[in-house]
Amino acid sequence: MSLLDRIGGLRTRIQKACEASGRDPAGVELLPVSKKQPLSLIREAASSGFIRFGENYVQEGADKAVAEPGLQFVLLGPLQRNKAKPALQHFAEIQSLDRPDLADRLRRLAEELDVVRPLWIQVDLWNEATKQGGCAGADLPALLAALGGDARLPLRGLMAIPPPGDAAAFTQMNLLREGLQQDLGQPLRLSMGMSGDLEAAIAAGSDQIRIGTAFFGDRATTSR
Numbered sequence: 001m002s003l004l005d006r007i008g009g010l011r012t013r014i015q016k017a018c019e020a021s022g023r024d025p026a027g028v029e030l031l032p033v034s035k036k037q038p039l040s041l042i043r044e045a046a047s048s049g050f051i052r053f054g055e056n057y058v059q060e061g062a063d064k065a066v067a068e069p070g071l072q073f074v075l076l077g078p079l080q081r082n083k084a085k086p087a088l089q090h091f092a093e094i095q096s097l098d099r100p101d102l103a104d105r106l107r108r109l110a111e112e113l114d115v116v117r118p119l120w121i122q123v124d125l126w127n128e129a130t131k132q133g134g135c136a137g138a139d140l141p142a143l144l145a146a147l148g149g150d151a152r153l154p155l156r157g158l159m160a161i162p163p164p165g166d167a168a169a170f171t172q173m174n175l176l177r178e179g180l181q182q183d184l185g186q187p188l189r190l191s192m193g194m195s196g197d198l199e200a201a202i203a204a205g206s207d208q209i210r211i212g213t214a215f216f217g218d219r220a221t222t223s224r
C-alpha cells in the first residue's frame, strides 16, 4: 500500500469515527509519528501537506530536524534530563513532560537558549505505561507548580497512552482534561489515540491522534 493510500484510509477512519460521535473532523489533528521511518517517507508525507511529525528519540528527531529545517518535530518519547538541551534546540514541542525536576531543567534551559516551546504533560492514570513515562494523577499539582505558568513553556495540553481497548480510560482522560481546564482557566488539548485505537480516542474527545504504523507502514521492517 502506498503512503497516499494509507493516508486516505486514515482520513476515512477519522471521518467515520467523527460521524459516530457527532464531531467535526476538522477538530481532530492527525499527527504522523515518524520514529524509525526514513527521511524519504517523511518528505513524501510533507509533499502531501504534513509539516509536523512525532518522534520518540531525541537523537533521531534532532538528526531529522537538522536534515529538514522546514519541518517541525514533536518529542513524544521519555526525556532524560541530560537530553533536555538538544530536545529544546531541535523540537518544536515536547509532549512527554512528566516530572517536576524535568520541568525545572526545561525552564532554566529555555531561558538560557531564549526559546519558547509549547509543552504537553504526559499523564499515566493507570500505572501501566511506566516504561513509557507519564505523571500519576496525584503528582499533577506538583508538576504544574514546577511549570509555574512560565511564558517560555506554555502548556498546550495532556498526552496519554491509555491501556489498549480500555474505553473507560479514554473517557477518564477527557474528564481530567475538563477539570484541569476549569482549574487553570485555559483551554487544554488532549492527545491520545494511536493506529489501533484512534476510534475510541475520538469518541472520548481526543483533539490529536498520533499515528505511526497506520500512516507510514511497519517500522520494524523499514530499512529504506
Ligand SMILES: *Cc1c(COP(=O)(O)O)cnc(C)c1O
Residues within 6 Å of the ligand: 033, 035, 056, 076, 077, 161, 194, 195, 196, 210, 211, 212, 213, 214
Ligand atoms: C509510537 C508511538 C505512537 C504511534 O504508534 P502506532 O501504534 O504506530 O500508531 C504514538 N504515540 C507514542 C507516544 C508513540 O511512542
